[in-house]
Amino acid sequence: MTSIAASFVRNGKKIVAIGRNYVDHVKELNNAIPKEPFFFLKPTTSYLHSGGSVEIPKGIIAHHEIELGVVIGRGGRDISQANSGAHIAGYALAVDMTARNLQDEVKKKSLPWSAAKGFDTFTPISSFIPKSEVTDPQNLNLWLKINGEFKQNGNTSHMMFPIPRLIEHVSSIMTLEEGDLLLTGTPSGVGPISPGDTIECGLSDASTQKELAKLQFR
Amino acid sequence: MTSIAASFVRNGKKIVAIGRNYVDHVKELNNAIPKEPFFFLKPTTSYLHSGGSVEIPKGIIAHHEIELGVVIGRGGRDISQANSGAHIAGYALAVDMTARNLQDEVKKKSLPWSAAKGFDTFTPISSFIPKSEVTDPQNLNLWLKINGEFKQNGNTSHMMFPIPRLIEHVSSIMTLEEGDLLLTGTPSGVGPISPGDTIECGLSDASTQKELAKLQFR
Ligand SMILES: [Mg+2]
Ligand SMILES: [Mg+2]
Ligand SMILES: [Mg+2]
Numbered sequence: 001m002t003s004i005a006a007s008f009v010r011n012g013k014k015i016v017a018i019g020r021n022y023v024d025h026v027k028e029l030n031n032a033i034p035k036e037p038f039f040f041l042k043p044t045t046s047y048l049h050s051g052g053s054v055e056i057p058k059g060i061i062a063h064h065e066i067e068l069g070v071v072i073g074r075g076g077r078d079i080s081q082a083n084s085g086a087h088i089a090g091y092a093l094a095v096d097m098t099a100r101n102l103q104d105e106v107k108k109k110s111l112p113w114s115a116a117k118g119f120d121t122f123t124p125i126s127s128f129i130p131k132s133e134v135t136d137p138q139n140l141n142l143w144l145k146i147n148g149e150f151k152q153n154g155n156t157s158h159m160m161f162p163i164p165r166l167i168e169h170v171s172s173i174m175t176l177e178e179g180d181l182l183l184t185g186t187p188s189g190v191g192p193i194s195p196g197d198t199i200e201c202g203l204s205d206a207s208t209q210k211e212l213a214k215l216q217f218r
Numbered sequence: 219m220t221s222i223a224a225s226f227v228r229n230g231k232k233i234v235a236i237g238r239n240y241v242d243h244v245k246e247l248n249n250a251i252p253k254e255p256f257f258f259l260k261p262t263t264s265y266l267h268s269g270g271s272v273e274i275p276k277g278i279i280a281h282h283e284i285e286l287g288v289v290i291g292r293g294g295r296d297i298s299q300a301n302s303g304a305h306i307a308g309y310a311l312a313v314d315m316t317a318r319n320l321q322d323e324v325k326k327k328s329l330p331w332s333a334a335k336g337f338d339t340f341t342p343i344s345s346f347i348p349k350s351e352v353t354d355p356q357n358l359n360l361w362l363k364i365n366g367e368f369k370q371n372g373n374t375s376h377m378m379f380p381i382p383r384l385i386e387h388v389s390s391i392m393t394l395e396e397g398d399l400l401l402t403g404t405p406s407g408v409g410p411i412s413p414g415d416t417i418e419c420g421l422s423d424a425s426t427q428k429e430l431a432k433l434q435f436r
Binding site for chain 2: 013014016019032038039040041042043044045046057077106107108109110111112113114115118119120173174175176177
């Protein structure tokens with residue numbers, strides 16, 4: 001039987017997405033550098049698994065944000081940084097699609113980000129990567145190409161708040177459950193995708209170059 | 219066997235909460251009247267079922283917002299107002315607890331509302347009310363008392379956007395699934411609860427006075 005964690009796309013209940021966790025990305029959008037992590041929720045109905053197409057609603061400018069996803073194995077609340085590893089089942093490569101023009105509009109009005117982040121198909125996701133396959137989650141390369149051209153190419157060592165700190169912060173507010181996905185923020189290079197574009201993404205171990213995940217969609 | 223809808227507290231995946239849907243509440247917080255519905259997401263880990271205590275984190279001012287919850291029975295996307303009734307399994311009485319000082323702070327910074335709305339125990343919820351027991355969901359009284367004193371006392375006929383419009387709007391952005399809960403906004407009278415307060419809430423049919431739900435917590 002598959003665990004809930006391994007089948008998180010079907011059986012997980014929430015996606016907790018961290019904002020502004022890479023300095024270069026914070027700067028490219030002229031945002032303030034956060035003093036502590038912050039997050040928003042995406043619905044699991046936004047998952048787009050095994051290819052397919054991101055649906056861009058009429059009038060929406062849809063930006064790609066390549067991110068490392070952390071899949072929760074053992075649930076908990078008030079998880080300490082020291083214990084956080086025991087709560088991780090594995091990883092996934094994800095794209096946090098963002099309706100940037102709608103997000104800009106709601107930010108001006110101090111309204112929630114939920115719609116701008118939550119459209120169906122706005123979370124393209126790779127297969128589950130068991131944590132045994134990952135030597136060091138803070139030394140992974142993650143990249144995204146549009147029509148063969150690199151747009152994002154980062155390394156998880158550049159996170160301002162590393163994964164244990166993120167798990168500590170989120171679980172101090174809301175209980176994490178098996179199958180929940182934690183998105184850890186995006187490096188710089190975000191930008192729009194257009195209908196017909198081919199988007200390819202990859203995740204690899206930066207020390208061994210071992211490929212951990214690939215993800216392609218239109 | 220219980221349906222997913224009837225056991226939505228345990229088995230539902232998302233809570234979609236509408237903001238500013240009663241004019242008197244919009245005015246009491248000096249907010250702008252929205253031209254179309256907007257919403258945020260709450261995690262299902264925030265449910266507080268059958269009594270218990272709302273946990274108020276240190277430094278947080280926790281406001282009560284009494285709301286009618288709509289439990290989705292049949293999932294769907296792009297649901298029309300005309301078809302929306304067929305997607306409803308029933309109702310529940312809910313309190314959308316809100317960390318008001320944290321919400322004010324993130325609104326100033328144009329940040330997401332997710333933490334301010336998402337703490338564990340921040341969605342006290344009644345038992346499931348099958349829709350067969352509800353004559354007209356737009357003519358229900360909902361009230362909240364603290365230590366015996368009325369704080370909120372509204373009627374769902376005063377929603378600016380009625381339930382069919384809310385379902386149409388949300389499902390145009392994200393697929394609704396069986397067991398999802400739609401919170402429909404709060405009437406005026408929101409305010410803080412303090413540790414030790416007894417909070418009692420009720421939902422009744424305004425034409426027959428039939429009581430549909432009661433909810434008590436501390
Ligand atoms: Mg939000
Ligand atoms: Mg992101
Ligand atoms: Mg509310």
